[in-house]
Amino acid sequence: MTLLHERIKEKPLTIVRNESWAKPIYETNGLNLWYGTSHALKNIELAINEREVTAIIGPSGCGKSTFLKTLNRMVETATDVSISGNVTFKGNNILGKAMPVEILRSKVGMVFQKPNPFPKSIYENVAFGPKVHGIRNKAMLDNIVEESLKKAALWDEVKDRLHKSAYGLSGGQQQRLCIARCLAIDPEVILMDEPTSALDPVSTHKIEELIRSIKNDVTIAIVTHNMQQASRISDRTAFFLNGEVIEEDRTTTIFNNPSDKLTDDYINGRFG
Amino acid sequence: MTLLHERIKEKPLTIVRNESWAKPIYETNGLNLWYGTSHALKNIELAINEREVTAIIGPSGCGKSTFLKTLNRMVETATDVSISGNVTFKGNNILGKAMPVEILRSKVGMVFQKPNPFPKSIYENVAFGPKVHGIRNKAMLDNIVEESLKKAALWDEVKDRLHKSAYGLSGGQQQRLCIARCLAIDPEVILMDEPTSALDPVSTHKIEELIRSIKNDVTIAIVTHNMQQASRISDRTAFFLNGEVIEEDRTTTIFNNPSDKLTDDYINGRFG
Amino acid sequence: MNQLSEQQHMRRTKVRLFTNQFSKVIFMLSAFFGLFVLTVLLVRVVSDGIGSINFSFLTGKLSTQPERAGIMGAILGTFWLMLVVAPVTMFVGVGTAIYLEMYAKKGRLVSFIQTNISNLAGVPSIVYGILGLTVFVRILDLGNVVLAGGLTMSLLILPIVIVASQEAIRSVPNHLGEASYGLGATKWQTIQRVILPSALPGILTGAILSLSRAIGETAPLVVIGIPALLIPFPGSIMDRFTVLPMQIYYWTLDASLVAEYANLAASTIIVLLLTLFILNSTAIFIRNKFG
Amino acid sequence: MNGIAKKENASIREMIDQNQRGNLLRGKIERLIPIFLMLLASLSILTTIGIIWTLFSETFEFFRRVPFVDFFTGTVLKPLSQNPEFGVLPLLMGTVTSSLIAMMVAAPIGLMAAIYLSEYASPKVRKVVKPALELLAGVPTIVYGFFAFTFVTPLLREFIPGLQATNILSPGIVMGIMIIPMIASLSEDAMSSVPRSMREGAYGLGATKLEVTRRVVIPAALSGIVASFVLGISRAIGETMIVTIASGSTKNFTFDITQSMQTMTAYIVEVTGGDAATGSTVYYSLYAVAMTLFVFTLLMNLLARFVSKKFREEY
Amino acid sequence: ACGSDGDEENSSGKNKASAQAGADLEGNVVIDGSGTVYPLMARLAEEYMVNEQENVSVEVSRAGTSAGFKKFLVDNGTDFNDASRQIKDEEASEADSLGIEVKELKVALDGLTFVVNKDNDWATEMTPEQLVSIFLADSTVEKWSDINPDWPDEKINAMGPNENHGTYEFFYESILDKQDMKSTINLQQEYSTLVNLVSEDKNGIAFFGFGYYVNNGDKLQAVAVDFGNGAVEPALDTIAEDGAYADFTRPVFTYLNVNHAKEKPQVKDFAIYVMNNINKFAGETGFAPIPENEAKENISFLEGLK
Numbered sequence A, B: 001m002t003l004l005h006e007r008i009k010e011k012p013l014t015i016v017r018n019e020s021w022a023k024p025i026y027e028t029n030g031l032n033l034w035y036g037t038s039h040a041l042k043n044i045e046l047a048i049n050e051r052e053v054t055a056i057i058g059p060s061g062c063g064k065s066t067f068l069k070t071l072n073r074m075v076e077t078a079t080d081v082s083i084s085g086n087v088t089f090k091g092n093n094i095l096g097k098a099m100p101v102e103i104l105r106s107k108v109g110m111v112f113q114k115p116n117p118f119p120k121s122i123y124e125n126v127a128f129g130p131k132v133h134g135i136r137n138k139a140m141l142d143n144i145v146e147e148s149l150k151k152a153a154l155w156d157e158v159k160d161r162l163h164k165s166a167y168g169l170s171g172g173q174q175q176r177l178c179i180a181r182c183l184a185i186d187p188e189v190i191l192m193d194e195p196t197s198a199l200d201p202v203s204t205h206k207i208e209e210l211i212r213s214i215k216n217d218v219t220i221a222i223v224t225h226n227m228q229q230a231s232r233i234s235d236r237t238a239f240f241l242n243g244e245v246i247e248e249d250r251t252t253t254i255f256n257n258p259s260d261k262l263t264d265d266y267i268n269g270r271f272g
Numbered sequence C: 001m002n003q004l005s006e007q008q009h010m011r012r013t014k015v016r017l018f019t020n021q022f023s024k025v026i027f028m029l030s031a032f033f034g035l036f037v038l039t040v041l042l043v044r045v046v047s048d049g050i051g052s053i054n055f056s057f058l059t060g061k062l063s064t065q066p067e068r069a070g071i072m073g074a075i076l077g078t079f080w081l082m083l084v085v086a087p088v089t090m091f092v093g094v095g096t097a098i099y100l101e102m103y104a105k106k107g108r109l110v111s112f113i114q115t116n117i118s119n120l121a122g123v124p125s126i127v128y129g130i131l132g133l134t135v136f137v138r139i140l141d142l143g144n145v146v147l148a149g150g151l152t153m154s155l156l157i158l159p160i161v162i163v164a165s166q167e168a169i170r171s172v173p174n175h176l177g178e179a180s181y182g183l184g185a186t187k188w189q190t191i192q193r194v195i196l197p198s199a200l201p202g203i204l205t206g207a208i209l210s211l212s213r214a215i216g217e218t219a220p221l222v223v224i225g226i227p228a229l230l231i232p233f234p235g236s237i238m239d240r241f242t243v244l245p246m247q248i249y250y251w252t253l254d255a256s257l258v259a260e261y262a263n264l265a266a267s268t269i270i271v272l273l274l275t276l277f278i279l280n281s282t283a284i285f286i287r288n289k290f291g
Numbered sequence D: 001m002n003g004i005a006k007k008e009n010a011s012i013r014e015m016i017d018q019n020q021r022g023n024l025l026r027g028k029i030e031r032l033i034p035i036f037l038m039l040l041a042s043l044s045i046l047t048t049i050g051i052i053w054t055l056f057s058e059t060f061e062f063f064r065r066v067p068f069v070d071f072f073t074g075t076v077l078k079p080l081s082q083n084p085e086f087g088v089l090p091l092l093m094g095t096v097t098s099s100l101i102a103m104m105v106a107a108p109i110g111l112m113a114a115i116y117l118s119e120y121a122s123p124k125v126r127k128v129v130k131p132a133l134e135l136l137a138g139v140p141t142i143v144y145g146f147f148a149f150t151f152v153t154p155l156l157r158e159f160i161p162g163l164q165a166t167n168i169l170s171p172g173i174v175m176g177i178m179i180i181p182m183i184a185s186l187s188e189d190a191m192s193s194v195p196r197s198m199r200e201g202a203y204g205l206g207a208t209k210l211e212v213t214r215r216v217v218i219p220a221a222l223s224g225i226v227a228s229f230v231l232g233i234s235r236a237i238g239e240t241m242i243v244t245i246a247s248g249s250t251k252n253f254t255f256d257i258t259q260s261m262q263t264m265t266a267y268i269v270e271v272t273g274g275d276a277a278t279g280s281t282v283y284y285s286l287y288a289v290a291m292t293l294f295v296f297t298l299l300m301n302l303l304a305r306f307v308s309k310k311f312r313e314e315y
Numbered sequence E: 001a002c003g004s005d006g007d008e009e010n011s012s013g014k015n016k017a018s019a020q021a022g023a024d025l026e027g028n029v030v031i032d033g034s035g036t037v038y039p040l041m042a043r044l045a046e047e048y049m050v051n052e053q054e055n056v057s058v059e060v061s062r063a064g065t066s067a068g069f070k071k072f073l074v075d076n077g078t079d080f081n082d083a084s085r086q087i088k089d090e091e092a093s094e095a096d097s098l099g100i101e102v103k104e105l106k107v108a109l110d111g112l113t114f115v116v117n118k119d120n121d122w123a124t125e126m127t128p129e130q131l132v133s134i135f136l137a138d139s140t141v142e143k144w145s146d147i148n149p150d151w152p153d154e155k156i157n158a159m160g161p162n163e164n165h166g167t168y169e170f171f172y173e174s175i176l177d178k179q180d181m182k183s184t185i186n187l188q189q190e191y192s193t194l195v196n197l198v199s200e201d202k203n204g205i206a207f208f209g210f211g212y213y214v215n216n217g218d219k220l221q222a223v224a225v226d227f228g229n230g231a232v233e234p235a236l237d238t239i240a241e242d243g244a245y246a247d248f249t250r251p252v253f254t255y256l257n258v259n260h261a262k263e264k265p266q267v268k269d270f271a272i273y274v275m276n277n278i279n280k281f282a283g284e285t286g287f288a289p290i291p292e293n294e295a296k297e298n299i300s301f302l303e304g305l306k
């Protein structure tokens, strides 16, 4: 162990070269967030690597969703939010005025805990993003819808009822539809907030499969309260508690050899 | 699934006979419950043993809370509920007209997921139950309040501000206050619905300690989504899924050697 | 977006953002339009009416002579009217709300009563006037006295009080009731000790707001018949009466007879609006403080 | 210590058990409470019956004197003349015209104000603007009438030379202003009840506020918005004092909004004239008109309910 | 048919006593009826309550003469009905059938006044025939120029009080001789509306009681009427009993329910007060006084009631 550490210290360049695929796409720097006067995120320093799955775990109310929503500035849609610090996306600070949120969000998709399709047809749900961003060509839209549904492994189940209401789908299908809706704008990152917590075992399995199949193209940050899920699908894991990052590391390390007592307590269900 | 049911139906008698100290205080027989037309509890056959801690686990929406609330008939406060089958408490069917719910509930306390103190003083919270049941004597009330708070391990923290609002307490303290409020009517059973899920590690620990300290006097049924908690504090565990009891057994058996694949999947986080 | 070039996307986004900003301004102006009108109305009324407000106007008796006229009679009439309306609507309104929210089994009957109440809320006030005229003034032969007017007004605002009380009761968190039932409290004990105390701010807010509606209401009283000249102060609920809005009505009409009446109408409007303002502020205060 | 506690507790249990046996009588009394409360609740039904019975019985008498068809197709209303005519169409014309004018003011402004409050305004602004709008809604109609008659009409006459001193335009506009808060608040309720998750879904795809509002929130809240419009119309139809003061009492069957017209409500005020005298056909016509008014607004209210129920999205 | 069939004698001291007894009467007196007479009666009621009987409540409403009679001629109806015309036969027989004894009290003289806009500089003088032609259904007059070619070629906007009012009936019966009125005439319930309409309409013309004109002299001008001996402006002296404007002058009344006067001392007391003081207040509210002897006759009738 010590040897290893020393070797790392000596050869940082080599490591970066070795893990050259692990380039951070997001980096936060002294990120603080308040809802009114309640301090929801405290001094977060975290990187999310490109084309990896980063899991975010922690007990209820610790700020997981808040953190995720900061990454596409969705958190600002809540009332009375104040933020300090930096969040860089591909090197640009997204908290400044430089980048309109609409552009950021067209590059960063989001999937929520409860499937939230629009009260429209399946087709219109998937086509919503492209339409908003100015794609009007019918053939092109048809194509995008089909491709996205295929990537989300939903095409076969819905191809015969594209123009029926999305509310006719089962919960698991709706969640995959929401993922397809995201994929339709060809995002570089997808943020997922407990995407399977309301789903049955089979649907959960399908979505985990889906995550595996798209992670070569898309960076994924996923919040989950299911530790086994985190260990199954993620490359790195961050453990949040009371708005702080207690520990962040490779998933295998976090689960087998956490360096913080609290992480250990949480992973072993001593609270939460 | 059908097989499963049958297997369970055969079992309970054996269990009761084998472990003669474990006398069931509650037994349900073909218990079915509908909210409107949605079938929330399906043919539940379950016993809860006196002076044991019974844990009820299962994914979100599987009917854990519904089952718990059936035991003190609180479930009937929801609209449009229909129930069939039997639930016996100390041998009496509580679903009949025989026992007024008020009497049942004075013997069966309940603690909820979110601490729910009344918007009154700490003292008034604890004294509420005794007052409702006609105890007016000030000295006696004082005594009950003190004893109950002591049993709930809260006395030292609140004795100087008994007449301040209960809302000034922390979440963990509020939850212990709610337990004290229950204890003040000297119940025979306490039903707990995820009592620690909103609490921090220290508070969780305190409440688990508290459960251990009162379980000699009181029967406890506890719903939890934290499997380690179930394994730490309970004697028996029932696993619910989609309104059915998939498996019910000694906690050690459920966790180490479940007989159902679904139980195994759930305990190992393959869904939920 | 792979289907659009980065440049195209940027340009389009700029247009979208501009449209967004622009419509925001339009929406904002719309929201403030009402306030603008309110301001104009107030400025207008105050400039017309402030001059004739003085102690003797507020405390004096009604008169045909503008310089002698006072509105104490109308103020007292309004007061007596409220003395009938407030207890009647609170008692019946809160009782109905408790029944509907806490006791009634959700079913045909309840949804019928509920539909009925919301329809009553939409019945024009002048129709209530006709009801009051026919039932209270004529059939019960009360005459056009405070009691008849008060009962008419009570029926008029009852739906509002019921709905507000229902909302207040419904907004008491479920878990408080559950905690109480869980300790073996009966339904009535739970209502009395837990639900009503928590719902009280909401109920009071609704009640005050609907009382101020009754204070400003004119049409039903026009139908019931309020004398144009009534000088003595009302002293009981069996006396004839006039109220502030009626006085405004008559003075507005009679401005062509005596020009100064227009100013008296404006002065009375100031008094009426001030009364309502105080009531509404109280309601908002209660809602913000305890709600 | 423990022993004392045990003993104490035992006595609590016993006392509770004892008290409960004594409480049986109490339980019986409690069972009377819902019955009493139900009686109170049934008062509202009694009110409805009262209204319908009052209006209907006298309307019935009216239609024995004036043929049903004449009433609903007549374009001349001369109730007090030597040769009275009882056509309700002039009143319907006045009512419909003033309500339409009101809605032309209130619907767009109210809806846009609702959008602003629900989607754009910061909580601070909303905290100020909402109660202020409520104040606007709380201004008595007699005050609006005064305002229409002494301010809006003279102001409009600066721009519209042919406008009469009493006309239907000015009260129509002022009624619209009066209804703005109602439409704003009901539409805002409908829009804020669109789940956050739906908005988040759209924001997450890079939509602007306007796009989210237009493509997601308004379609999802449409039933509530339409219902608020219908209720607004119903309110305008039933409004009395503004039109009574500012529109005069000419029973005009015309489309000319610069003219004085009479609404159903103003007719009722005119005929009661401080107190209706029983027996004459004019007296009965009051009830026939009131019945028409009642049925009109009732239909509107039912329509509003129907719309908001039937077309409510299941989120 | 004016119901003066009560017994005329019997002027006992008892009644005198009650009339002079100061503040020992109570109860109320309910007056409804003519809007024209309202200002005068309201003024008297107020003076009575302030100076004579402060415990008596005199309520004055003004539904219009005809509407007022409908409330007067019922069981337990109003005590007085003000009227800007005489009671009609059918109203009198209604009273008979109800057993209500009615006493007509003439209270003042009112000049029917035609008013035009301040900016109207042509129609300031007219003959009765010209005025009538504006309102008559059978006449061809639509524009001012139809009356006089020198006058503007613009449409006349004629208006007046509606059928609720005695003023309408006086105009219809006495001036139009019961010939139909044009259906385009703008008839209003409220006199204030008429005043506003004419004051803001250059082509407007309306008729109503003199009182409404004098109070709005700054907004309106009255048409001087040429009855044959030169144009006469309506004014307090010209509208008096034998004044030059007398052709358009009418008496206004209040009708007393004699049964009520007998039952309720305050009603009788107030009636006597009215007749004693009527001429004091007529002028300031825009009416010409009635001859003193007519007032005296009524007083002695009233005092004789018991």
Ligand SMILES: Nc1ncnc2c1ncn2[C@@H]1O[C@H](COP(=O)(O)OP(=O)(O)OP(=O)(O)O)[C@@H](O)[C@H]1O
Residues within 6 Å of the ligand: A035, A038, A040, A058, A059, A060, A061, A062, A063, A064, A065, A066, A067, A078, A079, A225
């Ligand atoms: N819109 C909001 N306004 C005010 N406080 C908020 C808001 N959203 C979240 N919070 C608070 O911020 C804290 C963090 O919330 P967050 O939703 O990020 O937690 P979480 O880790 O996602 O929890 P969970 O597992 O329950 O989803 C909590 O205390 C929560 O109550």
Ligand SMILES: Nc1ncnc2c1ncn2[C@@H]1O[C@H](COP(=O)(O)OP(=O)(O)OP(=O)(O)O)[C@@H](O)[C@H]1O
Residues within 6 Å of the ligand: B035, B038, B040, B058, B059, B060, B061, B062, B063, B064, B065, B066, B067, B078, B079, B225
């Ligand atoms: N009052 C109610 N009316 C209608 N349906 C209800 C009601 N309460 C619960 N349900 C439904 O009944 C099912 C069981 O709910 P229950 O609350 O018992 O689940 P649970 O196991 O306690 O879930 P959780 O872990 O989320 O608390 C769910 O599908 C839920 O939506």
Ligand SMILES: [Mg+2]
Residues within 6 Å of the ligand: A064, A065, A066, A193
């Ligand atoms: Mg979350």
Ligand SMILES: [Mg+2]
Residues within 6 Å of the ligand: B064, B065, B066, B193
């Ligand atoms: Mg639950």
Ligand SMILES: O=P([O-])([O-])[O-]
Residues within 6 Å of the ligand: E033, E034, E035, E036, E037, E063, E064, E065, E066, E083, E084, E161, E164, E165, E166, E167, E168
């Ligand atoms: O109001 P009138 O005098 O015309 O009846």
